Every structure is written in C-alpha cells, then in structure tokens.
Amino acid sequence: MSLKLYHAEPVANSLKSLIPLKEKGIEFESVYVDLHKFEQHEPWFLKLNPEGQVPVLEHDGAIITHTTVINEYLEDAFPDTPPLRPADPLGKARMRYWNKFIDEHVMNFVSMWGWHRMIGVIARGIESGEFERLVARIPLHEQREKWRTARSGFSEADLANATRKIEVAVDKVEAQLGTTPWLAGDMFTLADANFFSHCGMMLARMFPEIGTPQRCPRLLDWAERMRARPGVAAALTMPDRTNPALRTFTGHVR
Numbered sequence: 001m002s003l004k005l006y007h008a009e010p011v012a013n014s015l016k017s018l019i020p021l022k023e024k025g026i027e028f029e030s031v032y033v034d035l036h037k038f039e040q041h042e043p044w045f046l047k048l049n050p051e052g053q054v055p056v057l058e059h060d061g062a063i064i065t066h067t068t069v070i071n072e073y074l075e076d077a078f079p080d081t082p083p084l085r086p087a088d089p090l091g092k093a094r095m096r097y098w099n100k101f102i103d104e105h106v107m108n109f110v111s112m113w114g115w116h117r118m119i120g121v122i123a124r125g126i127e128s129g130e131f132e133r134l135v136a137r138i139p140l141h142e143q144r145e146k147w148r149t150a151r152s153g154f155s156e157a158d159l160a161n162a163t164r165k166i167e168v169a170v171d172k173v174e175a176q177l178g179t180t181p182w183l184a185g186d187m188f189t190l191a192d193a194n195f196f197s198h199c200g201m202m203l204a205r206m207f208p209e210i211g212t213p214q215r216c217p218r219l220l221d222w223a224e225r226m227r228a229r230p231g232v233a234a235a236l237t238m239p240d241r242t243n244p245a246l247r248t249f250t251g252h253v254r
C-alpha cells in the first residue's frame with residue numbers, strides 16, 4: 001500500500017486532511033509543497049492536480065483532491081481505523097450538513113482576510129512583470145483573480161461581508177455546542193476537523209474582536225478540546241515554514 005499526502009503548512013485545507021490521517025493513525029508519506037515558492041503551480045504538481053491546489057492524496061497511484069472528498073475517502077478506504085464519521089444515516093447527514101456549511105459559507109471568508117493580511121503583502125513585494133508571469137501559470141481563473149485582487153487590495157465592502165459571514169458562523173457553532181459536545185452530535189467528526197482548520201484554530205488570534213469569551217465561550221472550550229486530542233496535536237506539529245514576519249497576521253502561531 002502506498003499513501004502520500006501533498007500538503008502545505010498545518011492550517012486551512014492542508015490541516016483539514018492532516019487531522020483525519022493523524023486521528024485515524026494511518027501511515028502516510030508527507031510531501032511538503034512550498035506555497036511560498038509557488039510549487040503548487042509547477043508542471044510536476046499540475047500533473048497531479050490540474051487545479052494547482054493542495055492538499056492532494058495519492059493512494060496506490062490514484063489521485064483524490066478536495067478536502068471534504070479526501071476525508072470521506074479515508075473513512076471508506078480505511079474502515080478498520082477509528083471512525084470520524086457517524087455510522088447511522090442521520091449522523092452522517094448532520095456531519096455533511098456542517099461540512100457543506102463550512103465549505104460554502106466559512107472557508108472562503110476567513111481565507112479572504114488571510115489573503116488580505118498576508119498574501120497581499122507577498123504579492124505587492126513582487127515586481128509587476130514577475131507577478132504577471134507567476135499569475136499566468138495559475139490554472140484556475142478564480143485563483144488568478146484572487147491573486148490579482150490580493151495585490152490591488154480587497155474592497156472594504158467585501159471584507160465587511162466576510163466579517164459578517166464569520167460572525168454568523170461563530171454564533172451558529174456556539175449555539176450548536178450548547179446542544180451537543182461536537183458539531184454533529186456526541187462524536188468527534190470530520191465536521192469538527194473542518195471548522196477547526198478553517199476558523200476555530202485561528203479565531204482568537206485572527207479575529208480577537210469576534211472570538212471573545214463573552215461571545216463564544218463554548219467554541220473556545222471546544223477549540224481547547226480539539227487541541228488536546230493527540231491526533232490534532234500531531235497534525236499541528238507538522239512543518240510550518242511560514243515567513244515569521246508574516247506569521248502574526250495569519251494565526252499560524254501555535
């Protein structure tokens with residue numbers, strides 16, 4: 001059996017798939033893709049994932065992309081490892097509801113603030129001819145536009161909308177955690193790994209005015225319970241080569 005995960009720093013999408021691998025105790029080869037060097041747009045990487053994004057799972061030569069798909073694949077392909085998905089149909093539906101909500105209404109809005117504060121700084125540091133050359137290699141139209149917007153600056157209206165989306169998500173998770181210990185019920189699931197990677201782990205540092213003990217005490221307690229899990233802790237200690245000068249903008253600090 002051969003299993004490889006191509007990934008970047010343990011945050012956002014890379015962390016989202018590192019957590020289940022570590023939680024399930026599945027042996028895999030970690031292949032670090034350096035986003036600071038735009039390795040995800042190199043021809044060798046585009047052969048693996050034509051969309052030019054991490055993470056990518058390679059299992060016995062088959063390629064699986066998109067974290068929500070990767071993570072459910074791990075559940076199906078490694079049934080003898082600790083489950084991170086409920087066995088009953090209703091539990092599965094609850095978990096998938098949260099994954100859909102996080103993928104559609106959380107991930108991109110936290111990401112916009114990260115790009116605004118960090119990628120914008122990187123993009124403006126690249127001379128314009130070189131910048132256009134790098135952007136021209138990006139396969140996805142949306143990502144090309146995101147890089148250009150990061151360089152010129154996101155609009156106040158877009159940033160304000162992103163903040164509003166994050167507030168809605170935080171309040172929604174806080175309400176859920178008043179009912180169940182984990183997002184989808186009594187069991188730690190892929191939905192918890194998803195929200196933690198995209199919002200929970202960086203909430204207090206990246207959005208201190210939202211992630212307050214007054215507003216979301218249960219969410220902050222849940223984030224501590226997440227970090228106390230050996231699998232999550234192991235995922236968080238994967239290599240982090242973020243430029244230290246930019247680190248504080250992103251919540252990468254552990």
Ligand SMILES: N[C@@H](CCC(=O)N[C@@H](CS)C(=O)NCC(=O)O)C(=O)O
Binds near residue numbers: 014035
């Ligand atoms: N929907 C994809 C999103 C993947 C994604 O946005 N990955 C980011 C890292 S968090 C990436 O590769 N960014 C670099 C780029 O787009 O050039 C997934 O769930 O895997």
